[in-house]
Amino acid sequence: MFKHLKQLTSLFAMIAVLFAFTTEAMAKKSKTLKNTQKKGFVRCGVSQGLPGFSNADASGNWTGIDVDVCRAVAAAVLGDANKVKFTPLSAKERFTALTSGEIDVLARNTTWTLSRDADIGLTFVGVNFYDGQGFMVRKSSGITSVDQFKNGISACTNIGTTTELNMRDFFNSRGISYEPVAFEKADEVVAAYDAGRCDTYTTDKSGLAAQRTKMKNPDEHIVLPETISKEPLGPVVRQGDAVWEDIVRWSLNTMIEAEEYGITSSNADSMKTSDNPQIKRLVGAEGEMGAAFGLDNEWNLRIIKQVGNYGESYKRNIADTGILPDRGPNQLWTKGGILYVPPAR
Amino acid sequence: MNNKIKRILPQFLTILFVVLVFGFFTINAQVNMDNRGIDFGFGFLSQEASFDMQFTLLDYDGQDSYLWAYVVALLNTLLVSFLGIIFCTILGVIIGIARLSQNFLIKNSAAWYVEFFRNIPLLLQIFFWYYAALRALPLPENAEPWFGVTYMTIKGYYIPSMIWENLNVFMSCLIATIVAIIFIRIYAKKIQEKEGKQLPVLYISLALITILPLLSFLIGGVTLDFEIPALKQLAQTSFIFEGGIALPPELIALVLALSLYTSTFVAECVRAGIQGISKGQKEAAASVGLTPNQILKLVVMPQALRIIIPPTTNQYLNLTKNSSLAAAIAYPDLVLVFAGTALMQTGKAIEIVGITMLTYLSISLAIAALMNWYNKRIEIKEK
Numbered sequence: 001m002f003k004h005l006k007q008l009t010s011l012f013a014m015i016a017v018l019f020a021f022t023t024e025a026m027a028k029k030s031k032t033l034k035n036t037q038k039k040g041f042v043r044c045g046v047s048q049g050l051p052g053f054s055n056a057d058a059s060g061n062w063t064g065i066d067v068d069v070c071r072a073v074a075a076a077v078l079g080d081a082n083k084v085k086f087t088p089l090s091a092k093e094r095f096t097a098l099t100s101g102e103i104d105v106l107a108r109n110t111t112w113t114l115s116r117d118a119d120i121g122l123t124f125v126g127v128n129f130y131d132g133q134g135f136m137v138r139k140s141s142g143i144t145s146v147d148q149f150k151n152g153i154s155a156c157t158n159i160g161t162t163t164e165l166n167m168r169d170f171f172n173s174r175g176i177s178y179e180p181v182a183f184e185k186a187d188e189v190v191a192a193y194d195a196g197r198c199d200t201y202t203t204d205k206s207g208l209a210a211q212r213t214k215m216k217n218p219d220e221h222i223v224l225p226e227t228i229s230k231e232p233l234g235p236v237v238r239q240g241d242a243v244w245e246d247i248v249r250w251s252l253n254t255m256i257e258a259e260e261y262g263i264t265s266s267n268a269d270s271m272k273t274s275d276n277p278q279i280k281r282l283v284g285a286e287g288e289m290g291a292a293f294g295l296d297n298e299w300n301l302r303i304i305k306q307v308g309n310y311g312e313s314y315k316r317n318i319a320d321t322g323i324l325p326d327r328g329p330n331q332l333w334t335k336g337g338i339l340y341v342p343p344a345r
Numbered sequence: 346m347n348n349k350i351k352r353i354l355p356q357f358l359t360i361l362f363v364v365l366v367f368g369f370f371t372i373n374a375q376v377n378m379d380n381r382g383i384d385f386g387f388g389f390l391s392q393e394a395s396f397d398m399q400f401t402l403l404d405y406d407g408q409d410s411y412l413w414a415y416v417v418a419l420l421n422t423l424l425v426s427f428l429g430i431i432f433c434t435i436l437g438v439i440i441g442i443a444r445l446s447q448n449f450l451i452k453n454s455a456a457w458y459v460e461f462f463r464n465i466p467l468l469l470q471i472f473f474w475y476y477a478a479l480r481a482l483p484l485p486e487n488a489e490p491w492f493g494v495t496y497m498t499i500k501g502y503y504i505p506s507m508i509w510e511n512l513n514v515f516m517s518c519l520i521a522t523i524v525a526i527i528f529i530r531i532y533a534k535k536i537q538e539k540e541g542k543q544l545p546v547l548y549i550s551l552a553l554i555t556i557l558p559l560l561s562f563l564i565g566g567v568t569l570d571f572e573i574p575a576l577k578q579l580a581q582t583s584f585i586f587e588g589g590i591a592l593p594p595e596l597i598a599l600v601l602a603l604s605l606y607t608s609t610f611v612a613e614c615v616r617a618g619i620q621g622i623s624k625g626q627k628e629a630a631a632s633v634g635l636t637p638n639q640i641l642k643l644v645v646m647p648q649a650l651r652i653i654i655p656p657t658t659n660q661y662l663n664l665t666k667n668s669s670l671a672a673a674i675a676y677p678d679l680v681l682v683f684a685g686t687a688l689m690q691t692g693k694a695i696e697i698v699g700i701t702m703l704t705y706l707s708i709s710l711a712i713a714a715l716m717n718w719y720n721k722r723i724e725i726k727e728k
């Protein structure tokens with residue numbers, strides 16, 4: 001019996017080594033990139049409908065600045081920004097969908113935090129929207145500041161979010177007792193708050209502005225001026241595929257840097273003959289900017305032509321839709337904002 | 346010898362196969378998790394949970410551990426299941442008996458009730474009670490009292506809470522009463538078997554259960570006060586009730602939907618059970634002079650219960666598992682809090698889903714064991 005046990009363990013050990021070996025070898029070549037090219041589409045996790053960030057219209061066309069990150073990746077690696085398969089996910093489902101391999105990019109207004117980055121097999125590649133948590137109340141309540149919150153206030157929000165944790169920190173530090181009412185789906189939160197179940201609805205301010213458009217009477221609600229947390233929202237990839245991580249990171253960076261250099265979807269082609277070498281690098285006319293990823297030289301040109309630069313994406317999705325016309329911190333560093341990305345060179 | 350090998354070999358191979366498959370998946374998961382920088386372990390259970398819960402039976406605060414959050418959330422699951430089982434049983438028995446009534450109206454309304462609530466998906470019913478019925482309820486400031494001191498509002502059902510003094514004296518009295526009643530019942534049974542006389546056990550019990558606790562108030566120094574909910578203004582158009590106990594609308598909607606839905610299945614079990622007893626039994630009982638009440642209590646029910654209990658157990662198990670739909674309406678049960686928030690905040694998907702599955706399995710097994718035990722007890726004992 002003991003002899004068998006020994007054999008069995010060595011068999012297990014062999015299997016383990018075999019697996020460790022194969023995954024290691026593939027990671028260097030970006031397994032995710034290879035799989036994506038084989039499938040012919042980028043598998044992208046988005047929200048279940050947050051106007052401005054990721055939202056599907058009646059015929060199933062997705063739009064939003066998070067959606068545009070996925071489209072940029074598709075343009076870069078597949079040559080077509082439309083080759084994306086979107087998977088709507090609740091806040092609770094999103095990380096397991098990514099770590100289990102159901103999706104390859106998560107672009108779902110997700111806050112970059114230490115524990116998420118370090119603990120759970122995720123890697124954040126950048127920030128595509130600088131946000132903070134806020135509160136929405138009914139105008140008729142007369143509340144104009146969080147200083148007017150009193151003991152017993154009920155607050156609706158989503159489970160599995162940073163919101164849930166910040167809310168506790170906020171109310172605790174002010175010594176206010178509150179009733180948290182936490183739902184899984186954002187639509188359920190909105191419906192419950194709209195019905196009067198809660199006195200306030202709390203989440204990222206961008207989320208509040210977007211969800212307000214879904215209320216029965218948007219004008220009856222206001223977002224309070226205070227911001228109680230930092231919520232840098234950005235795309236996430238699975239840990240362990242460094243090349244794929246770089247592709248997603250530099251797809252986003254390309255959009256932001258293109259805006260900085262005035263390259264747009266309409267003038268990108270003509271920029272190939274620019275005198276500025278940095279501009280030429282961004283449109284694939286100088287250097288070998290794609291080789292390190294295993295891509296051709298025009299991957300970034302395609303992003304700009306098919307999706308546009310960050311400013312175009314912001315205008316199309318967030319400003320023109322009336323969600324947050326003012327770019328606030330999400331303005332280029334050269335124009336008083338904090339968008340600053342490393343140079344593509 | 347040869348025979349022995351023939352017998353053992355297939356079993357050995359099966360076990361080997363199971364071990365290999367299990368081992369393969371374990372190692373595979375381990376390797377994949379390693380590659381993705383996820384580590385396996387239950388250490389997180391002692392970490393601070395740092396999120397709050399809307400409704401708990403025991404004291405809980407975000408400073409407590411994930412383990413405590415698990416316990417508290419589990420209690421919430423057990424609470425809805427318990428309440429659901431009680432209400433669906435009461436309703437189910439009434440409706441089941443009503444379906445066999447001679448009265449055309451009663452019989453048909455019961456049948457309609459069953460068809461209606463059984464055929465609408467449960468999740469839809471939960472949403473109906475929570476969103477549609479909730480919207481119809483008044484805001485706290487507009488709520489009219491029910492029974493003078495309770496208020497049903499969109500933010501919950503507010504009822505007075507009891508403030509006891511010397512509660513332990515009262516409890517001792519109550520326990521003493523129950524023990525006394527049990528003894529009286531045993532004694533009454535003996536008398537009946539020996540002398541054929543029936544003692545009015547019910548009346549004696551009722552008398553005891555009023556007199557003894559009353560005595561505890563009169564001479565035991567027990568006092569009871571009620572704290573009645575009072576309206577409090579939070580902002581111009583925002584009010585709540587303070588004091589007393591607040592039952593959250595999430596709990597109410599969930600218990601309502603679960604018990605209405607499950608009661609239809611229980612009702613069918615009850616009907617089948619009663620119909621399963623042959624007419625001859627009732628006629629025989631009547632011919633020896635038993636009253637209709639006695640026939641139902643002494644002849645029909647004891648036998649019908651044997652048919653009713655096994656399928657009803659299944660319904661109780663279903664109800665418990667269905668209670669996990671709580672997550673859809675923010676009732677902080679095990680699935681919402683532990684398999685939801687805690688899973689998200691820690692990223693320990695495999696561990697937490699494993700614990701949750703084991704927990705539901707244990708609850709189911711416990712309910713099944715309890716009902717089996719009860720079923721054994723009421724089985725016909727051949728003498």
Ligand SMILES: N[C@@H](CCC(=O)N[C@@H](CS)C(=O)NCC(=O)O)C(=O)O
Pocket residue numbers: 047048049050089090091109110111158160161162163185186187203204206207208211231233
């Ligand atoms: N940024 C926060 C919160 C993200 C979040 O889930 N917000 C909600 C409320 S705005 C949402 O996106 N809902 C949209 C949906 O679920 O489809 C986080 O990463 O934890």
